[in-house]
């Protein structure tokens with residue numbers, strides 16, 4: 001009956017326990033055997049930092065268990081590559097290091113491939129609505145087993161959920177990734193399924209993140225591994241774990257409408273040692289944090305206009321607010337009174353301090369303020385918003401830290417030089 005989703009309870013990040021469970025998952029989906037010699041693993045390493053982003057990424061212990069299974073009883077051992085592009089404007093190699101993936105590389109003799117530094121391949125899309133083509137690393141395209149290992153998290157840029165389908169935004173390098181990262185984000189993500197269609201998904205939901213910014217939200221011990229081969233069925237079940245209706249999550253609905261898989265439980269065969277109901281009982285009091293940015297109750301007054309870009313300025317600014325709420329509660333309680341305008345706002349504004357966010361944003365009415373500041377971008381990257389908010393309003397976001405500044409500027413420059421040297425800019 002239908003596409004299978006396999007749910008397994010796992011109490012902690014013990015790699016040997018994870019190995020056993022994933023082995024049983026691969027058996028369940030008929031993916032064991034020695035025919036795979038060239039395997040690519042795509043994790044979620046969007047942001048890693050021991051203090052302010054400790055729960056946003058696929059843990060190395062999880063990948064350790066997976067790689068042990070893939071190596072088990074194989075002679076010769078398959079070539080395994082971990083390929084990923086982390087959050088925009090930061091070098092993936094730094095996030096790999098922070099996530100402990102260099103130890104994995106040493107332990108298992110695998111390759112780490114920051115996608116921006118890899119040799120690329122351009123692929124023409126047949127069904128793309130936003131992208132007619134995309135460029136990604138060869139490892140995402142040329143493999144005989146593509147395994148996705150998302151982290152189960154809430155995400156206010158994508159209507160509350162990030163799981164297997166949203167993971168695809170990390171197969172793109174920054175310029176292509178940020179292009180149409182606005183009210184078209186959902187169509188964009190679904191376009192990517194044509195290239196990034198996993199053969200197997202093993203989701204790290206041992207500790208999930210829920211309720212704030214995708215980088216900075218706090219972890220919650222759900223104790224679960226979700227396995228599947230169909231990303232739509234997988235994400236549909238994950239949405240229900242967060243008490244979300246998958247039909248109301250546009251990238252899931254669009255993926256279903258384009259024929260990538262089922263949304264309804266009647267067409268999904270859920271198996272395993274823990275039921276969806278048991279998981280929902282555990283998560284019943286958790287909130288995804290997905291609300292409109294003008295509904296946030298804080299010192300900022302947010303005025304919105306069209307277009308409302310959940311995946312663009314509106315969502316990115318909501319993330320910026322949540323970063324403070326998640327990691328700087330004292331500042332959250334005394335945020336200075338600014339009026340933020342996002343989108344084309346119809347009406348008059350009279351305020352002390354006005355901040356206009358987004359290249360297209362403007363006030364269609366009379367604007368009276370002692371101070372008017374503007375931050376451009378469509379949308380501004382999270383990193384740029386953190387910096388410009390500091391420079392223009394003096395507010396120090398928790399992401400504004402010396403070690404992350406070193407990652408995001410001098411180290412990024414060093415990586416650019418390395419790419420130039422290796423000829424991997426294209």
Ligand code: SF4
Pocket residue numbers: 181182183307308309311312313314342343357358359360361377378379
């Ligand atoms: S600049 Fe305008 S269109 Fe672009 S993301 Fe921001 S609000 Fe949306």
